[in-house]
Amino acid sequence: MHYAALLRGIAPSGKNMTNDKLRGVFEGLGFEGVASVLASGNIVFGSSETDVPALERRIEAALTSELGLSSRTIIRAHRELRALLDSDPFPGLTHGRGTYLTATFLKDLAPPTGPVPGKSDPLTQFVRYDPVARVVLAVIDNGDPGRTPDFMSWLEKLHGKGITTRSWLTVQRIVAKLES
CATH class of the missing domain: 3.30.70 (Alpha-Beta Plaits)
Known part of the structure; x- marks a missing residue:
């Protein structure tokens, strides 16, 4: 599955909020095809996991432990976002x-x-x-x-x-x- 993680409260000026650090957390969790979109907390990635609330909790915990961020994570699957655009x-x-x-x-x-x-x-x-x-x-x-x-x-x-x-x-x- 391909997902977008929308991270709340990410500011490009934050020293632990840079795209490379955010991508590093996602890569460290074993996700594939990790990439950032703009500099405002949008990360796309691939995972075989389908339990989205569990993915959100896992990412939030990693962001806290590795970067000290208490950012909330909202995940949407590619198909959900594609259907939204198509509407x-x-x-x-x-x-x-x-x-x-x-x-x-x-x-x-x-x-x-x-x-x-x-x-x-x-x-x-x-x-x-x-x-x-x-x-x-x-x-x-x-x-x-x-x-x-x-x-x-x-x-x-x-x-x-x-x-x-x-x-x-x-x-x-x-x-x-x-x-x-």
Whole structure:
């Protein structure tokens, strides 16, 4: 199986968060075809293991013991991400400042229940929840630096820290790397 590990809280400036160190942890775990995508905690790899929660726990433990990172790991299989791309969730939209296309991956299986009653964010358009990839898809207008959307904080309140967000462009790059 080919997987993408989406690591939460990875910053390229962190001394133990560099791509080479992250790849080293995955290679040390015996995974095959380990590669990084960008410098923000996206690792693709191959494994015969199919128990994704066990893989996530194993990777999280190794990141903690080897690099001192308490990063949460969210894994998606190539087929899940390919199906997500093929579903074309943002038809006709182009990723940009006013239309920042996002995919927030959930560690848990529970889908979001919708906007919090009485609370709306005019800067965010909730597109849909994809149950196969367990991802919340949204379009964020971050074109005005004086206004900050609160969609991410709403998702974190709903799901806790077991989420991680990627731009749609990053998701496309991850799938391309899985297919190369």
